Amino acid sequence: MNALIVSPLLIPLATLVATLLVRRSPRAVRTISLAGALALTAAGLVLVGLAAQGQILASQAGGWAAPYGITLVVDRLSAAMVAITGIVGAATIVFAMARDEDPARCRDFHPLVHGLLVGVCGAFITGDVFNLYVWFEVLLVGSFALLVLGGGKRRLSGTVVYVVLNLVATMMFLLAAGMLYGASGSLNMALLAQAFAADEVPATAHAAVVLMLTAFSIKAALFPVFGWLPASYHVAWTPVSALFAGLLTKVGVYALIRLVTLFWPDAGIAHEVLLWVACATMLIGVLGAAAQVEVRRILSFHIVSQVGYMILGLAIATPLALAGAVFYLIHHIVVKANLFFIGGIAARLTGSERLAAMGGLYARAPWLALLFAIPALSLAGIPPLSGFWAKFVLVKASLDASAWIAAAVALVTGIFTLLSMSKIWNEAFLKPHPGGAGGEGGGGLRSADGLQPALWAVGTLAAMTVAIGLAAGPVMDYAVAAAEQLAAPAAYIDAVVRAGGN
Amino acid sequence: MEILVSLTVGALVAIGIWMMLDRGLLRVVLGVVVLGNGVNLAVFSAGRLDGRAAAFVTEAGAPALAANPLPQALVLTAIVIGFALFVFALAVLKRSWELHGKVETDLVTAVAEEPAPDLPPQGDKA
Numbered sequence: 001m002n003a004l005i006v007s008p009l010l011i012p013l014a015t016l017v018a019t020l021l022v023r024r025s026p027r028a029v030r031t032i033s034l035a036g037a038l039a040l041t042a043a044g045l046v047l048v049g050l051a052a053q054g055q056i057l058a059s060q061a062g063g064w065a066a067p068y069g070i071t072l073v074v075d076r077l078s079a080a081m082v083a084i085t086g087i088v089g090a091a092t093i094v095f096a097m098a099r100d101e102d103p104a105r106c107r108d109f110h111p112l113v114h115g116l117l118v119g120v121c122g123a124f125i126t127g128d129v130f131n132l133y134v135w136f137e138v139l140l141v142g143s144f145a146l147l148v149l150g151g152g153k154r155r156l157s158g159t160v161v162y163v164v165l166n167l168v169a170t171m172m173f174l175l176a177a178g179m180l181y182g183a184s185g186s187l188n189m190a191l192l193a194q195a196f197a198a199d200e201v202p203a204t205a206h207a208a209v210v211l212m213l214t215a216f217s218i219k220a221a222l223f224p225v226f227g228w229l230p231a232s233y234h235v236a237w238t239p240v241s242a243l244f245a246g247l248l249t250k251v252g253v254y255a256l257i258r259l260v261t262l263f264w265p266d267a268g269i270a271h272e273v274l275l276w277v278a279c280a281t282m283l284i285g286v287l288g289a290a291a292q293v294e295v296r297r298i299l300s301f302h303i304v305s306q307v308g309y310m311i312l313g314l315a316i317a318t319p320l321a322l323a324g325a326v327f328y329l330i331h332h333i334v335v336k337a338n339l340f341f342i343g344g345i346a347a348r349l350t351g352s353e354r355l356a357a358m359g360g361l362y363a364r365a366p367w368l369a370l371l372f373a374i375p376a377l378s379l380a381g382i383p384p385l386s387g388f389w390a391k392f393v394l395v396k397a398s399l400d401a402s403a404w405i406a407a408a409v410a411l412v413t414g415i416f417t418l419l420s421m422s423k424i425w426n427e428a429f430l431k432p433h434p435g436g437a438g439g440e441g442g443g444g445l446r447s448a449d450g451l452q453p454a455l456w457a458v459g460t461l462a463a464m465t466v467a468i469g470l471a472a473g474p475v476m477d478y479a480v481a482a483a484e485q486l487a488a489p490a491a492y493i494d495a496v497v498r499a500g501g502n
Numbered sequence: 503m504e505i506l507v508s509l510t511v512g513a514l515v516a517i518g519i520w521m522m523l524d525r526g527l528l529r530v531v532l533g534v535v536v537l538g539n540g541v542n543l544a545v546f547s548a549g550r551l552d553g554r555a556a557a558f559v560t561e562a563g564a565p566a567l568a569a570n571p572l573p574q575a576l577v578l579t580a581i582v583i584g585f586a587l588f589v590f591a592l593a594v595l596k597r598s599w600e601l602h603g604k605v606e607t608d609l610v611t612a613v614a615e616e617p618a619p620d621l622p623p624q625g626d627k628a
Binding site: 130133134137140141144145148151153154156157158159160161163164167168171174175177178179181182187231232234235294296347348351352353354357446 | 522527530531534537538541542544545546547548549572573576579580583586587590591594595597598601602609610611613614615616617618619620621
């Protein structure tokens with residue numbers, strides 16, 4: 001049992017070491033890397049299977065009982081996040097196999113991706129505040145190196161912005177963790193939740209949690225502290241920015257959901273603030289996207305606005321709203337990573353990612369147009385795709401909670417998202433390519449040779465989006481059950497306390 | 503003692519933030535380090551400062567004059583991580599210097615905001 005709980009950490013870590021050992025052979029690196037990501041997916045799915053039965057797995061590192069050992073906990077939400085991390089990781093690795101002509105980049109890319117996955121999975125399964133900080137740092141180090149991978153002025157400049165702002169955020173987190181320990185004498189989330197529930201903590205502990213949530217808000221790119229995201233995501237190599245788009249902000253969202261549901265399970269002033277922040281995030285994000293003229297920049301701003309939806313679910317805090325947030329997380333990670341992938345393929349075919357210099361894809365590459373349409377419409381919330389159900393549940397939860405403004409903002413944001421997606425559609429797909437009729441692929445386009453792995457990755461994720469949309473029932477049942485666990489932290493606390501040491 | 507440490511933390515954080523508002527990127531990175539040290543000191547002070555006895559818990563209970571060793575362990579971890587990140591930031595800074603000849607925050611933002619470069623014409627490696 002313990003081996004299964006730590007497997008989301010051990011598998012990427014072992015893969016990282018293995019890829020370093022065989023780094024002279026790019027083929028071996030790719031094979032091991034893919035195998036590692038698939039193994040992580042399998043482990044995640046096994047965890048989902050166990051968690052779906054309603055049990056909360058908990059383990060104490062080193063065999064020390066709760067306040068002393070570092071607790072690892074896997075409940076429904078954590079298990080789902082680990083599984084989806086494995087899937088997006090595998091898709092990224094497959095995508096990166098497409099016509100990779102830079103052996104040095106391939107050699108460095110794969111170990112770093114697994115380093116990032118260790119940090120992401122660790123953040124999802126830890127039950128200890130300081131340990132969460134350490135996992136944040138692990139994924140941060142991996143993301144720094146991945147972002148700058150390939151070099152060049154533009155990429156380096158984006159990395160500087162990303163590095164400085166993320167360092168400040170992690171320092172806030174560290175300070176908050178120290179304050180929380182000073183005020184409450186514990187860093188174990190379950191024990192802290194107990195103390196918060198019994199009202200045994202001084203006011204400084206609440207202040208520390210507020211500071212911590214601010215740090216997570218920077219990580220999750222909430223209004224008004226999202227500035228680093230659209231300033232840096234568009235400079236990275238395509239697979240890297242897709243991986244970031246899918247996973248990184250969602251770690252911040254996960255941490256927000258976890259801490260708020262544990263420490264402040266009843267709706268209070270924090271939820272009210274989060275509600276307004278969520279509304280502002282949705283609107284500002286989508287309006288920012290409207291001003292952009294490059295594919296990845298548009299998509300970057302949409303990450304911001306989509307994160308607002310998840311926080312909306314957290315802020316309303318009814319079980320239905322939380323279920324909506326969980327469903328949104330699952331759906332969004334797949335869709336957003338896929339859109340970045342497709343943007344990358346489109347840029348490879350048209351020779352640019354500026355909308356003005358793109359075009360002609362619908363005529364020459366209708367398969368890509370279809371693959372784009374699925375996640376794009378899903379993002380905007382068109383039935384029967386996955387985004388529709390996610391938005392439907394969140395809007396319904398807002399209406400049930402009489403949060404009329406939030407519901408209105410969510411709907412308006414959906415319309416603007418659709419406008420934004422149709423902008424990409426018109427510019428990149430419908431209009432003729434400005435370069436004329438030349439090019440290997442005809443119509444001014446370049447050849448699609450060597451892109452097959454990328455198409456496999458994109459096709460699989462698109463199929464998942466359709467599957468989540470068509471089979472929304474089971475996924476929503478799982479999300480509702482996960483939300484019930486979140487809304488009643490007693491079981492979580494109980495599982496941690498019961499998992500004593502040896 | 504706690505007062506003195508608190509004031510030091512406040513001063514370090516203030517200096518750190520002031521440096522981070524500077525136009526020069528080197529100062530910004532150094533500001534991050536100063537801020538980080540302020541934060542480390544704050545975490546350290548969470549475990550009482552007047553530790554004059556080793557923090558060994560015996561059957562008689564915890565010694566009265568011992569400081570809590572946990573924040574000390576946390577700070578050690580944070581220092582190591584912070585050092586690694588600082589080194590990375592310096593490496594990025596050095597490379598920026600090599601590419602641009604100067605490192606100013608405005609320049610960095612301007613370069614990152616440049617329109618995406620088009621792929622080179624066909625025939626070359628993309």
